[in-house]
Structures are given as C-alpha cells and as structure tokens.
Amino acid sequence: MSIKIYGDPGSGSLRRVTAAAAIMGVDVERMHVDLFKGESHTPEFLTLNPHGLTPVLQDGDTVIWEASAINLYLAEKADSNLLGRTQAEKREVLQWMFWSGEQWRIFSTLLFNEWAGATFMGKPKSDAIVQLAMTSIRNAAQVLESHLAARTFMVGDALTLADIDIAAPFSQYRRTGAPFEEFPNLVAWQQRLLETVPAWEATRGEVEKRMAGVLDAVS
Ligand SMILES: N[C@@H](CCC(=O)N[C@@H](CS)C(=O)NCC(=O)O)C(=O)O
Known part of the structure; x- marks a missing residue:
C-alpha cells in the first residue's frame, strides 16, 4: 500500500515533505488538495486533520499531520541521515x-x-x-x-x-x-x-x- 501525502503544490509546508521524501528515496503518492478552493475544510478532509491544514500523511491506518512529524516518521522508516x-x-x-x-x-x-x-x-x-x-x-x-x-x-x-x-x-x-x-x-x-x-x-x-x-x- 502506498504512502499518501495530501497537499497543494503551492504550499511551503507540503514542500518540506515532498523534498524530504525525494531526498530519502521514499516513494509517496501525491493527493491533490486545492487549498485555494478550500478543499482542506471539507467534512471528509477534516476526518484526516481536524485543523483543516495540510500536509497530511496516510500510511495504512497511520495518519499524521504537521510536516515536521511527517518527516520524522518518513526518516525513521527510511533510517535516514x-x-x-x-x-x-x-x-x-x-x-x-x-x-x-x-x-x-x-x-x-x-x-x-x-x-x-x-x-x-x-x-x-x-x-x-x-x-x-x-x-x-x-x-x-x-x-x-x-x-x-x-x-x-x-x-x-x-x-x-x-x-x-x-x-x-x-x-x-x-x-x-x-x-x-x-x-x-x-x-x-x-x-x-x-x-x-x-x-x-x-x-x-x-x-x-x-x-x-x-x-x-x-x-
Ligand atoms: N504547522 C503546520 C502548518 C500547516 C499549514 O499551515 N498548512 C497550510 C498550507 S502551507 C494549509 O494547509 N492551509 C490551509 C488553510 O489554512 O485553509 C505544518 O507544519 O504542517
């Protein structure tokens, strides 16, 4: 099962995660959330992050919000320097x-x-x-x-x-x-x-x- 990362490509917070994942060689599936259309505030998205903020990681049953926490999770998984x-x-x-x-x-x-x-x-x-x-x-x-x-x-x-x-x-x-x-x-x-x-x-x-x-x- 792929690791999904939700976010908008215009976001500097998403960039922290997509850059780190690429550097570590961790494959992620990008899930587009259009922040300029308010898509992080839909009832469905709020079940992932009640704050209505991106990025969010979903890896099976594991859901993590806050880009730093996501990067720590990915780095531990990849045993990265x-x-x-x-x-x-x-x-x-x-x-x-x-x-x-x-x-x-x-x-x-x-x-x-x-x-x-x-x-x-x-x-x-x-x-x-x-x-x-x-x-x-x-x-x-x-x-x-x-x-x-x-x-x-x-x-x-x-x-x-x-x-x-x-x-x-x-x-x-x-x-x-x-x-x-x-x-x-x-x-x-x-x-x-x-x-x-x-x-x-x-x-x-x-x-x-x-x-x-x-x-x-x-x-
Ligand atoms: N502290 C959070 C900040 C997340 C954040 O502010 N995300 C912005 C994009 S950079 C967002 O999703 N904004 C949507 C909104 O405010 O509706 C993190 O580091 O992940």
Whole structure:
C-alpha cells in the first residue's frame, strides 16, 4: 500500500515533505488538495486533520499531520541521515525543528496570511501584524545569521531535516516580503541548498508554477 501525502503544490509546508521524501528515496503518492478552493475544510478532509491544514500523511491506518512529524516518521522508516548521524546531532536537529515551528516559520505564516487575504479577498493588511512579524523575523534571522557564519548546514556537515524546516519560508518570501535579504549568510545558505539539493530546487519550481497559476486566475 502506498504512502499518501495530501497537499497543494503551492504550499511551503507540503514542500518540506515532498523534498524530504525525494531526498530519502521514499516513494509517496501525491493527493491533490486545492487549498485555494478550500478543499482542506471539507467534512471528509477534516476526518484526516481536524485543523483543516495540510500536509497530511496516510500510511495504512497511520495518519499524521504537521510536516515536521511527517518527516520524522518518513526518516525513521527510511533510517535516514536526515535525522542526524549521531545522538548529539539528532538532539540538535530536533532542537532546530522545534525552534523553527515556534520562533521562525510562524511569523512568515502571519505575513503570508496577510498577503493572501489582501490578494484573494481584498482584505487590507494589518499593520500591527505585519510589524510584529517583521520584527520577530529579524530577531530570529539574526540568530541564524550568526549560526550560519561558519557553517554549510544547520547541524553537522550535511543536510538534515533542520535545514528543510528552516528553509521553508523562502518558498513564499518574494510574495510575503519577509526581510531575508538583509541577512547575507542566510541567503548564501539558501542558495547553497538550491544548488546542491536537487529536490529543494525542484520543489521550489513546483511552488512557483502553482502560485503563478493561482495568481493568473485571480488577475
Ligand atoms: N504547522 C503546520 C502548518 C500547516 C499549514 O499551515 N498548512 C497550510 C498550507 S502551507 C494549509 O494547509 N492551509 C490551509 C488553510 O489554512 O485553509 C505544518 O507544519 O504542517
């Protein structure tokens, strides 16, 4: 039975999973959920994830939501080095993955939601939310900037799930206006990932193509 991954190709969260699965050589069956038509809020989808969010993994009776949890499941299944190669690396990978959810990606998500509300519903952006997000992103990016000054990857000397989780907001930053370009080490690290991890570049292209199609449809 195949491992099903539900999501929309325009989603940076889905990208974390599809990129990681490709890097690990895990075959997954893509199940399209059109987020721009609200398909993650149908009664059927809510039985998979009551939050109405994607991605979702379904592997037989196992259903997992939250992209980081899905990636940990796939990496354990594949016994992948993306989890880190030593116990110390594994602890560090988890540390950055949790940090990424609580202190990093959330603020890019706020910017994305403001952008999407304005673009698709004509709703004015909230200055207070945008300011909070921009300040929080700059504070967190400063930590990454120092961390990446003398490193190629977030943990150890190879790609891990920590890189994938922290790189995800780059998927939408040209649309959201997140101030990543103020941080040269961060930008250089992202560029390195695109150039050395084919699945990261391929999924970037997938997000861009999908978003261009969605934007064409509303213009
Ligand atoms: N923390 C979740 C975030 C999931 C999330 O925000 N997914 C978005 C797409 S990137 C979504 O499905 N949105 C649908 C909606 O809000 O209706 C994860 O890491 O998986």
